Structures are given as C-alpha cells and as structure tokens.
Amino acid sequence: MRLLGLVFAILLATLGTASAERRVALVVGIDSYPALGAERQLKNAVNDAKAVGAALQGLGFDVLTAENPTRGAFVDKLFDLAARLKTGDTAFFFYAGHGVSFDGANYFLPSDVPLPRATGRAEEERLAGQAIGEQMIMKQLKDSGASVVMLVFDACRDNPLASAGKRSLGGTRGLAVTAPPRGAIALYSAGAGEAALDRLGDDDTAQNSVFTRVLIDKMTKPGLSVSDMARGIRNEVVALAEKVGHEQTPALYDQMIGKEYYLAGPPDAAKAELGLPPQAPTPDRAEIEWSYIKDNANSKMVADIMTRYPSSELMPAWRERYAALQREEASARQTPPTPPPSPPQSPPAYAPPQQQPAYVPPAPDPRDQFRLRFDTDFPERDVDEFRDVDQQACVSRCAGDGRCQAFTYNVTKRVCFLKSGVARVLSFKNVVSGVKRGSGAEAELERSAYAAPSGGGGEAQPERIRVTYDDVDLENYGDAGADYTIVWNSNFRSCKSSCENDRRCRAFTFNIGKRACILKSSFKKAARFGGAISGVKD
Structure with missing residues (x-):
C-alpha cells in the first residue's frame, strides 16, 4: 500500500458553457528525485500520467506530456499549455509526484528540488520558490480564457521532505484542503487520516493506483456528467477497498451549478437539449471492421471477415463483393490472348513461331503480411511517422521498412506510426494497428494480450474484453x-x-x-x- 492522495479539482470559468471548442491537456509524472535520496523515489507516478494521457487522447484532447521535468521544464510546459488555450476551450492538467503544503498553500515538487538544509519558515519559503505553486497553475489556466479548467493532483499524505519514500501534500500528514470555489468540484482519494490503496493485494500487478484506475474508467464512460463521475468514483473505490478489508472513503466537495459538463459526451437527452442530433445506433464489430477495409479489400480479406461473422447482416454485400473481386483477380492473372494473324495476301515468308510472354504473377498484397487489430493502439517503440496518408500507404510503408514490425494508423487524423515492436496494447477508437505475421512483434502481441501470470505456471491470463x-x-x-x-x-x-x-x-x-x-x-x-x-x- 502506498499513501496516495488524489485531488480532482474542476473549475468552470464560464458556468453556462456546456461544451468547449477545443480540448488541450498537460500530464506530468515524476518518479525521480535525485536530491531526495533513494528511499524517496516513486515507482508509478510516470505510469499514472501516461495512462491518464492515453485516456485523454481517446477523449479528443491534444495532450502535452512531461516526464521527470526540472522546475524550468515544468514551468515551460505549463506556459505551453496556457498558450494553446483560447476562449471557450477546455483545459485539463494532471500531476503525479511529490507535493508539500507550506502555511496552507500547496506546492508540487519538480525533479530537481533540493534537499532541505534546515527547518523553519525561512526554509519553507526557500523550498516553495524551488517548487510549483498550486495557485500559479490555477491562475495560468484561468487567465488563458478557457471555459472549462480541470486539475488533477496525485500526491501522497506524508511529507517527502520529512520522511522517506512517500508522496506528500501537507505539513506532516494530510492535504491542505479548502472548500472549492463556486462552480467547482473537488475529489480526494481518501478521507482525513485514511490511506489510499496502491494495490488490491499481493497478486495485483497493475501499474496504476486503485483510485487512478477507477478515475480512468469513469472519465471515459459516455453519458456520465462530471458530478456523477465523481460520485461513481467514490462509490466504486469504497466497494473495492472493502473487499480487501480496507477503509477508504474518497472525500467529495461538489459546488458545481448550472448545466452539467460531460468529458466523454452527453447522453441522448442532453444532446437533444443542446440542439444536437441523438446518438446514432452503435455499429456492431463486423460493421466497424468492414468500414476500415471495404475501400481497399481483396478477396482474401473479404473471405476472412465472412468466415468470422457468418450471421452478419452484411453477408449479402460481402458475397457480392467477394464474387466481383474474384473475377477481377482472375482476370489480372490471365495472359492476354494473341490476336489471330491477318489473312496473307501472298505466301508468307518463314518466321519463327511467336513466343508467348512469360506469366508474371500479380504482386502480393502487403496487407496479407499483417494481423490487423481494430480500435487498438500500440503505444511506444515508434521508428517513423507519416502524416496525411491513407491506411494502404501506411501498411505499404511498414511492409517495405526493415525496421518496422508493427504499425498504428489513426483513421481520423490520417497519421501512420511505424513501430519496432509491441510494448503495450490499448483500446483507442478509430485506430487500426497491425503486426507482421511471424515477426517478434506478433509474439509480443500474444504475450501482451494473454501474458502468463507472475509466479510461473505457464497458464494464460483471462481473455480480455478490450472494447x-x-x-x-x-x-x-x-x-x-x-x-x-x-x-x-x-x-x-x-x-x-x-x-x-x-x-x-x-x-x-x-x-x-x-x-x-x-x-x-x-x-x-x-x-x-x-x-x-x-x-x-x-
């Protein structure tokens, strides 16, 4: 168990605004504090920031990242975020790392924070100048003109400048909590004097805290308002903690007024109130896959989807398309017939028989070299990037690049990422990924999806439902x-x-x-x- 405090503060600069023009986020994770000593280093802060950043990208945010930044780099990233924001935009700031409270004000520690030299008010003021103040962050984002400002601070309950190995936001223990302003909501991972769970037991191998896992799950659910999301996080964390005999009740301070705000989109009733069309029926998996391949499919790809979805309503269209592709491919394989000679006007001179051109088989389709995964992203291990390309060009570039064993293609943004392997697998809408058949990346994909549990035994983990x-x-x-x-x-x-x-x-x-x-x-x-x-x- 680590002592973790997660404060989730959402400030609405314009309370009546129900949606923003653009969404921009900054996620900061700091594990490394060289000056504080080995016992005060953290393990999962960077992982928490990466996971939140991936979730925000799936919600349409343009995400800036900072891993283990110095104070100068931290400030630069904060000003970069503010500079990208305009009136009517939505801003999201996430911090995971050490924090402290001096005289009732919260400060977040950059990677290069120095070790304390003494105790007392003067030393607190010196260290406050080496840190990033919570009020500075709020002011920068509010002054940017953004209509919706969301801040998430992930820090622990013990002061890292006084005791080892913990995240801290507070003098010696506890957060410097004040009631949020009108139109804001604040959520803390645990109540006063409680410790927030990092894991649900020794067999829990997740790389994120229990609270962060629930936060990511709830913030990506369509139709959940921010207020309902916060209450849902509190209820689910309480239930999970009770299962392992732990008491953890997140503290909720809700002073939001006016219309609800939705991170993952409003329900149909809210859309109708805003004058937007209701949500279209959700397509089934066969329709989603077909939408990705129908414009560039060959007969082998159509046969594969017919085999995997024999009961689909698209089957008549697939049969018709399959037959047409079979005719086109058969015609391409045939050698054009030699036209008959013209009737001779006089006995022709001897000529050697004309040789038939050698049969040249059609070039193999590069898509046959890959196993495709839909609504799936392979983050990390990028070796190259191409913009404003279609999916076929992305596949061809990977097939012809010796460094590339996998790719991820963003259908919406028309961006192609070539990759040297598969480090992780994430669910991501409107993204197609693939691995070369028989490559090391294919084996990595199998291990990522069905990895053997720690402790050996070789048995596969449960088959995951990713969408x-x-x-x-x-x-x-x-x-x-x-x-x-x-x-x-x-x-x-x-x-x-x-x-x-x-x-x-x-x-x-x-x-x-x-x-x-x-x-x-x-x-x-x-x-x-x-x-x-x-x-x-x-």
Whole structure:
C-alpha cells in the first residue's frame, strides 16, 4: 500500500458553457528525485500520467506530456499549455509526484528540488520558490480564457521532505484542503487520516493506483456528467477497498451549478437539449471492421471477415463483393490472348513461331503480411511517422521498412506510426494497428494480450474484453443455449470480469436497470437497446 492522495479539482470559468471548442491537456509524472535520496523515489507516478494521457487522447484532447521535468521544464510546459488555450476551450492538467503544503498553500515538487538544509519558515519559503505553486497553475489556466479548467493532483499524505519514500501534500500528514470555489468540484482519494490503496493485494500487478484506475474508467464512460463521475468514483473505490478489508472513503466537495459538463459526451437527452442530433445506433464489430477495409479489400480479406461473422447482416454485400473481386483477380492473372494473324495476301515468308510472354504473377498484397487489430493502439517503440496518408500507404510503408514490425494508423487524423515492436496494447477508437505475421512483434502481441501470470505456471491470463458498446444488446434469436448463464444483482465490472475468466464466454450483455449479467457462447446480431452494455472478446 502506498499513501496516495488524489485531488480532482474542476473549475468552470464560464458556468453556462456546456461544451468547449477545443480540448488541450498537460500530464506530468515524476518518479525521480535525485536530491531526495533513494528511499524517496516513486515507482508509478510516470505510469499514472501516461495512462491518464492515453485516456485523454481517446477523449479528443491534444495532450502535452512531461516526464521527470526540472522546475524550468515544468514551468515551460505549463506556459505551453496556457498558450494553446483560447476562449471557450477546455483545459485539463494532471500531476503525479511529490507535493508539500507550506502555511496552507500547496506546492508540487519538480525533479530537481533540493534537499532541505534546515527547518523553519525561512526554509519553507526557500523550498516553495524551488517548487510549483498550486495557485500559479490555477491562475495560468484561468487567465488563458478557457471555459472549462480541470486539475488533477496525485500526491501522497506524508511529507517527502520529512520522511522517506512517500508522496506528500501537507505539513506532516494530510492535504491542505479548502472548500472549492463556486462552480467547482473537488475529489480526494481518501478521507482525513485514511490511506489510499496502491494495490488490491499481493497478486495485483497493475501499474496504476486503485483510485487512478477507477478515475480512468469513469472519465471515459459516455453519458456520465462530471458530478456523477465523481460520485461513481467514490462509490466504486469504497466497494473495492472493502473487499480487501480496507477503509477508504474518497472525500467529495461538489459546488458545481448550472448545466452539467460531460468529458466523454452527453447522453441522448442532453444532446437533444443542446440542439444536437441523438446518438446514432452503435455499429456492431463486423460493421466497424468492414468500414476500415471495404475501400481497399481483396478477396482474401473479404473471405476472412465472412468466415468470422457468418450471421452478419452484411453477408449479402460481402458475397457480392467477394464474387466481383474474384473475377477481377482472375482476370489480372490471365495472359492476354494473341490476336489471330491477318489473312496473307501472298505466301508468307518463314518466321519463327511467336513466343508467348512469360506469366508474371500479380504482386502480393502487403496487407496479407499483417494481423490487423481494430480500435487498438500500440503505444511506444515508434521508428517513423507519416502524416496525411491513407491506411494502404501506411501498411505499404511498414511492409517495405526493415525496421518496422508493427504499425498504428489513426483513421481520423490520417497519421501512420511505424513501430519496432509491441510494448503495450490499448483500446483507442478509430485506430487500426497491425503486426507482421511471424515477426517478434506478433509474439509480443500474444504475450501482451494473454501474458502468463507472475509466479510461473505457464497458464494464460483471462481473455480480455478490450472494447465495449453502450446501449447495445447482443441477440440470439431461437438459440437460447447461447445465453448459457444469467447472473442477477450484478454490476458491469463484475459481469465483464466473469466473461473474461470463463473460456466458454465469447461475449456478454449487462442490463443496467435489471442488474442482470448474461454470458454468451455466441451471438447472432447486435441491436440498439437503451440501458444495456455489451462486450465481445477479440
């Protein structure tokens, strides 16, 4: 367990603003404090910042990052964030690292903070000048003109300048907490005198704190207002802590007024109130995959998707497209016939027989070299980047580059990232990734998706469900046996976990109103259904 304090403060500069023109974020993570000694170094602050940054990118934020910055680099990044903001924009600031409180004011420590030389008020003032003040951060972002300003401070309860190995925001213990201003919401990871869990037990190998995990999960859920999100974080953290016999009740200070603000988008009712069209029916996985490949598909790719989704409503269109591609490819393989000779006017002179041109097989399609993953990002290990290119050009560049074993293509931004391997796998909408078949990256992908648990044994971890669909039901007309288990009085996380841990389960649907979890060995159709959440294994 580490003593972790997460303060989540959201300041609304314009209370009536329901959405912003642009979204810009800065995430800062600091593990390394050379002057403070080995026992005061941190392990997961940078990981927490990376995870929050990835979630914000998925929500449409332009994300700036700073890992282990000095004070000068920290200030430069903060001013870069403010400079990018204009009136009506949304700003998000995240900090994970050490922090302290001097005379009721909070300060966050950069990587090059010096070791204290003495005690007393004068020394506190000296160290405050070497740190980044909370008020400075708030002023820069509020003065930028942004309509919505969100700040997340992740720091621990023990002063790192007085005791070793802890994150601290406070004199000796505890946060310098004041009631948030009108129109703001503040959420702390634990109540006064409580310790925030870093893990849920010795077998918990996650690289982020329990609070940060729940924060990321809730902030990416569509239809959750910021107020509801904060209350949901508090309730879920309490429940998780109780399961391991720990008391942790996040403190919530909510003074927001006016219209609700949504990080991951408003529900249909809120969209109608804003004069926006209601959310379109969520496409099923077959429709999503087909949208990525239909413009550049060959017959092999169409045959593959027909095999994997035999019950799809797109099957008639696939059959027609497959037949047309088969004719085109067969025609391309044929040698053009030699035209018959013209009738001779006189006995022709002897000429050797004309040789038929040698058959030249068509060039292999570079897409056949890759295993594709949809709505999936492979972060890190970039070796090159190309902008304003289509997916086919991205695949071809990776196929022809000896350094490239995998790629990630952002469909929305038309950006191609070539990669030397697969370090991690993240869910990311409108992104296509692929690995070369038979390469080391393919093996890395398998280990990333189904890595053996620590401690050996060689057994695979549960199959992960990386993408879920809101307001979607997975139906099985006339095949009741496919819905092989129904669990009542359940919740979404428990339902998802039950499917991941059951090899028979290939998909699930959770009915929010009835709190019913339905595990499925297969499904025939995805249909629009309000109040349901469904997930499908890869």
